[in-house]
Amino acid sequence: MISKEDVLNIASLSRIHLKDNEIDQLTKNLEDILEYITKLENLDVSNVEPTSHVLALENVYREDTVIPSLGQANAIKISADIQNGSFKVPKVIE
Amino acid sequence: MKLNHLTAHEILELIAKKEYTAKDIYQSVHYQIEKTEKEVHAYANLTEPASLSIDENKSFPIPIAIKDNMCILDQETTCSSNILKGFKPSYDATVIQKLKDSGAIIVGHANMDEFAFGSSTETSCYGPTHNPWNLDCVPGGSSGGSTAAVASNQAIWAIGSDTGGSIRQPAAFCGVVGLKPTYGRVSRYGLIAFASSLDQIGPITKDIKDSALLMNIIAGHDPKDSTSINRTVPDYTNSLVNDVNGLRIGIPKEYFIDGIDAEVKQAVLDAIETLKERGATLKEVSLPHTEYAVATYYIIATSEASSNLARFDGVQYGLRKIPAKSRKSSIVDMYEETRATGFGTEAKRRIMLGTYSLSSGYYDDYYLKGLKVRTLIKQDFDKVFKDFDAIITPTTPTTAFKIGEKTSDPISMYLSDIFTISANLSGIPAISIPCGFSSNDLPIGMQIMAKPFDEEMLFRIGYTYQQITDWHKKRVDL
């Protein structure tokens, strides 16, 4: 139902590096859960609309007026790696 | 009676009579923390004494525990996950702002399952919280730290969040009152999201009256949350009426199935009988899609979670790990190592399940299907609420289980939320209130559900029940 390759592919999409012992464990877990979920196959939902929101809310906006920003000092204080007021990350190669 | 055993409304009376000050109350809670926290481990971290604010002139100077997934300005907020260690938000959640304005004293961040992924508070990076009624048992989860703090008198009030039962299930396990309000009633701004379309913040208290008081503080429209409804908040204390005469209450047969603990079942049936004696009409109803709720929930909740938790990537805040040996590019290495190290097993499981169900080729069969079944589950409730004012069920199929009992079996853990999940999928308000004890002295909870935005109905029924019974007055003495 779900192969080791599938799991590695999902891990890669999820940006999680899996250790070898985790791969088997997660494959088994996901297999069990997906197996449990197959119970939904009993339901015919071809004529059912999906529900993304339980509330029938619509058109919630804000006006285009400026609210003071945090400012540079408050914005960057959450990071331990700052250079020139910017967040420093390993080199991104394009 | 000990000071920290009291409810907030009792304390406020004492303060009004000038018998005690807010500071005295806080001291009694602090004393209890020093005495019992080592055993219970309800807190992820405590507020530094220097930043504690006690204002005797405010209306509600009540010591309160906040689940570790709500942002408090400059106070470490981690969702009990290694990946957020050291993160100090640059803003207050709307709920925190409201609490601070009302004078509530924030004692600390309560322990929780990592990112609210769990039903036992065992997946926390700080280690498990213990059930105050039996330290070998779990407090439930994911707001287990919050409910344990109240049950062990280490806080008078607590705030939890509920995505699939995370307030109600631990409230039932810890013998306290836990309310999941209607989706949209309490602002989610500043609540670190698990599943955005299901999450809702709610009060955890010792009795119904306190629940109404706390809801008065936290409920209301917030322009910062697009899913918060702009609708007048009633004064919930007005619904503290000792009268259920003529109310029509539905008892869904799908919630009294095989596998439910006999003592739990009996306690809830007794409670139903009590209400019947006070003039409520009780009738069996059917919520036919109940058996699909858990599967539906795990698709929707994990899908949203996989996206919500993608931002924990080591770029701005929290944990950053770089592997010793490069595997891909340096930035991808950072992402993958940070997330591999920072997330616990259950978090990885859920992120991956959610990623899978949203991924190309699977979306229609999983996520979209989940949203459609959600419609059916919601319609079940719409139908019943045409003829009924409320629905009563057990909150959980069993009482608190042993620590470690279900950690290796994710599905059995997921099934412990079987009765609470549907309220989140359909957005309706639901409350758990204590309705008895098992033979081994563990609390039992009864769940009441009502129509969207009819929290008043829950308070009315709960209040009436608590006028007749004493379960909510029992305290653990630790």
Place this chain on the structure above:
Amino acid sequence: MNQTVTKYYETVIGLEVHLQLSTETKIFCGCANKFGEEPNSLTCPVCLGLPGSLPVLNKKSLEYGIKAGLAINCSINPLIKFDRKNYYYPDLPKAYQISQYDMPVASNGFLMITDEEGKQKRIRILRAHLEEDAGKLIHESACSLVDYNRTGTPLLEIVTEPDLRSPQEAYDYLQNLKLTLQYLDVSDCDMEKGSLRCDANISIREKGETKLGTKTELKNMNSFKAVKTALEYEISRHKSVIGSGDKIIQETRLWDESKQMSFSMRSKEEAHDYRYFPEPDLVPFIVSADRISEIKASIPELPFAKLERFIKEYTISEYDARIIIQDNAISDFFEECAKHYKDVKKICNWINGSLLQELNSRKSKLTEIDLGALELTKLIQKVDDEELSNLAAKDVLTFMIDSGKGADEIIKEKGLAQVSNDNDLEKIVEEVLAENKKVAAEIKEGKESAIGFLVGQAMKKTQGKANPKKVGEIIKNKLSND
């Protein structure tokens, strides 16, 4: 270029334009939507994607999206929703972009261009959707730096069908699109500042083939000209790959302006799976027919309608009209001038000549300077009335723009009024003749062409204020009378 190859191949191009909308604030938070501030100074929990923060849609950004959609002949969808596009990149703080997947603001529009044979051609627009911009990455030698000021800038992505058949058509489409959008005042449309960005999808196929060839996506072009050059380069690359029997790989390529070449962007080649799903933090948006008509009513006459009208109504040349409609404010200014002054050709000359020169040298827009249409026509009238020389009038215009004062005031202040008084002029001519006896003698001997030199000398003496026609007449008179 190899003629035999071009004969058999056809180019297929589709463009994706990202337009930054010029709202006051960002699309999902109240931070100012500004350019060029200190790194990360225009940020808040929402645009930093801090845990717990939530988006709320800027009403104006939706309005601008609808307005732009209408201007490019799209239908506006009555139900609009937002979706999350999930991918990891350090400039994307939530690791998902709030965008629109299956219910965009606008769809099924078109823009007209003139093709190589001079015929009008319709370029279909598939859709226009709203989304949030990402931050900016600065690459240092050992690390990259992230600035989130740009994060959350409202973007409208406008996607064409693969209807363009040459780099020139792509260029023309971009020109027309930019012009149309500028009229709406919803964006700066400045490619150099990044407020308009363009990616291109390109493939080639044998003529007569209906199936599309394998496409490549081109990014990183910083001007319309670069888009054209990059597409030309890429066509030639496709041909040479196919011509040597190889296959084109579907990939994203970056245009390198300095090398004038495109390069494969290998790092992003990992299969994309954006896992779009409805954004649960935003509710759906319903756009009523009334709202659409309201916004429609706010759209000014668009450039091509205006072009036709100007040619017809003012009987000016297409050449002049095209220059004037390049800027909505200028075309309004032109019409205002035409109310006060009859000779529209002269107005065109003034606007398309001196005025545009003034604006260009100042790098200003018409709306940024203080010049009334009435004032300009008064100035032109003064030249007609021989109160000012053409030369002096140009100087007056410069002073008018510098100071915001009227022509009369400037002329008085600077003493620039043309000297047409016969007595004054005669005195000046006498001086000139006295100083240039040799030339005067030559004229007397019949070398009439030298009169111009003497007129020039008179102009010099008066700093251009003398009426040259009169000066000429007086010189002639004087010399023949002698």
